[in-house]
Amino acid sequence: MNPGLLSTTCAVASRDVLLALRNKSDVANTLLFFVIVASLFPLSVGPEPALLRTMGPGVLWVAALLASMLGLGRLLAADYADGTLEQIALAPQPLGALITAKIAAHWLTSGLPLVLIAPLLGLQYDLAGEALSILLVSLLLGTPVLSLLGAIGAALTLGLRAANVLVPLLVLPLTVPVLIFGAGAVDAAAAGLSAAPHLSLLAALLALAVFFAPWAAAAAVRIALE
Amino acid sequence: MNWFRYSSPQTFYPLAGKMVPWFLAAAAVLAVYGLYVGFFVAPTDFQQGESYRIIFIHVPAAWMSMFIYVVMAFWAGIGLAFNTRLSSMMATALAPTGALMTFIALWTGSLWGRPTWGTWWVWDARLTSELILLFLYFGFMSLQAAIDEPRRADKAGAVLALVGVVNVPIIYFSVQWWNTLHQGASVSLTKSPTMAATMLTGMLVMALAFWMYSIAASLIRVRAIILERERNSDWVKTL
Numbered sequence: 001m002n003p004g005l006l007s008t009t010c011a012v013a014s015r016d017v018l019l020a021l022r023n024k025s026d027v028a029n030t031l032l033f034f035v036i037v038a039s040l041f042p043l044s045v046g047p048e049p050a051l052l053r054t055m056g057p058g059v060l061w062v063a064a065l066l067a068s069m070l071g072l073g074r075l076l077a078a079d080y081a082d083g084t085l086e087q088i089a090l091a092p093q094p095l096g097a098l099i100t101a102k103i104a105a106h107w108l109t110s111g112l113p114l115v116l117i118a119p120l121l122g123l124q125y126d127l128a129g130e131a132l133s134i135l136l137v138s139l140l141l142g143t144p145v146l147s148l149l150g151a152i153g154a155a156l157t158l159g160l161r162a163a164n165v166l167v168p169l170l171v172l173p174l175t176v177p178v179l180i181f182g183a184g185a186v187d188a189a190a191a192g193l194s195a196a197p198h199l200s201l202l203a204a205l206l207a208l209a210v211f212f213a214p215w216a217a218a219a220a221v222r223i224a225l226e
Numbered sequence: 227m228n229w230f231r232y233s234s235p236q237t238f239y240p241l242a243g244k245m246v247p248w249f250l251a252a253a254a255v256l257a258v259y260g261l262y263v264g265f266f267v268a269p270t271d272f273q274q275g276e277s278y279r280i281i282f283i284h285v286p287a288a289w290m291s292m293f294i295y296v297v298m299a300f301w302a303g304i305g306l307a308f309n310t311r312l313s314s315m316m317a318t319a320l321a322p323t324g325a326l327m328t329f330i331a332l333w334t335g336s337l338w339g340r341p342t343w344g345t346w347w348v349w350d351a352r353l354t355s356e357l358i359l360l361f362l363y364f365g366f367m368s369l370q371a372a373i374d375e376p377r378r379a380d381k382a383g384a385v386l387a388l389v390g391v392v393n394v395p396i397i398y399f400s401v402q403w404w405n406t407l408h409q410g411a412s413v414s415l416t417k418s419p420t421m422a423a424t425m426l427t428g429m430l431v432m433a434l435a436f437w438m439y440s441i442a443a444s445l446i447r448v449r450a451i452i453l454e455r456e457r458n459s460d461w462v463k464t465l
Binding site for chain 1: 358361362364365368369372373377378381382385386388389390392393396397400401403404
């Protein structure tokens with residue numbers, strides 16, 4: 001008898017989380033990259049608090065965007081190389097659901113750490129209390145979208161030589177709306193306006209991406225496995 | 227008449243060969259007439275002077291840039307759904323023309339912006355979304371170029387083009403809202419509400435010319451792709 005859909009997806013997700021936790025340096029590297037990129041900006045544009053306050057939301061969001069591109073290599077490539085992905089595709093459970101589990105595990109180990117450390121970096125950019133909490137919420141809503149869109153790029157480039165360079169090229173233009181609404185929410189909060197419209201739009205993007213992206217990524221995985 | 231007869235590369239290749247000269251000739255005639263209307267018949271704009279005449283290139287190119295992306299995604303989707311080789315080849319052949327049109331639209335827009343707005347580039351909603359469209363074309367082309375096996379390149383490109391076509395309206399509206407939220411309308415693209423009839427004629431004729439050119443260019447390119455992919459088949463050897 002086949003195990004149920006829920007237990008299979010949980011098994012795939014917990015396997016990926018466990019693998020990531022055993023290779024702590026992978027998780028740490030993404031996080032370090034995020035911190036270093038965010039620290040480079042004050043060095044290049046100058047330390048004036050007023051300037052940093054206006055730049056902060058945008059810089060932190062761009063840094064999170066770039067950092068989330070880094071981890072996409074390990075989302076599917078290792079499983080593709082050793083044949084695990086083929087076994088997953090052969091499973092009786094729908095491939096889209098299993099890919100969703102992999103994406104969720106990927107977000108837990110690469111997106112969530114970014115979200116948690118972002119307020120600390122926000123303090124370096126002199127963001128005030130409310131802007132900081134909005135930054136946290138916007139990243140919490142936005143980084144899953146980045147992982148979902150990134151999964152499509154990662155699946156399309158499976159097994160290609162130039163995959164590492166190609167993925168950001170394919171995915172970054174698609175993430176423009178996330179960047180706009182994510183940074184916009186923090187901007188609005190810093191200016192004393194309501195961030196709710198931005199956050200609602202971010203949540204709408206997340207709902208759309210959760211629905212469509214695993215499906216497109218599953219189609220791309222099948223193409224790569226043919 | 228059975229139209230599906232021409233869905234095979236072998237029968238489409240000679241048909242495309244016969245059509246190319248006609249589309250090229252139509253493009254040339256329409257372009258000459260459209261440019262004549264645009265440069266000699268259409269009146270000078272009372273606000274923008276002579277510099278407005280770049281719209282006879284700029285607007286058709288901008289229209290084509292967006293339209294070709296949709297057509298490309300359509301053919302790519304057909305190729306993915308029905309596993310038809312020719313449709314995917316058509317999508318691949320359309321991409322460079324679409325990217326060229328996007329580039330022309332950005333370039334001429336920049337040339338027009340310098341005398342009119344006093345700057346080469348503004349982060350206006352339309353410019354920004356056109357720039358992102360150019361990135362989408364580049365992504366499609368570089369993905370296909372990176373995959374050695376043609377059928378996988380077709381299908382992977384199709385998934386990317388379809389994801390892109392869903393995203394284009396989202397990107398467009400988000401950029402528009404971003405622009406209005408950030409800086410308000412510091413520069414406005416709104417022209418005088420009524421356009422002289424000759425200006426409109428010139429623009430529409432030029433748009434037709436761009437259509438004909440795009441069709442001819444993609445047919446020439448699809449012929450080359452057919453030859454490249456079918457080089458080991460018997461009918462190519464007897465050409």
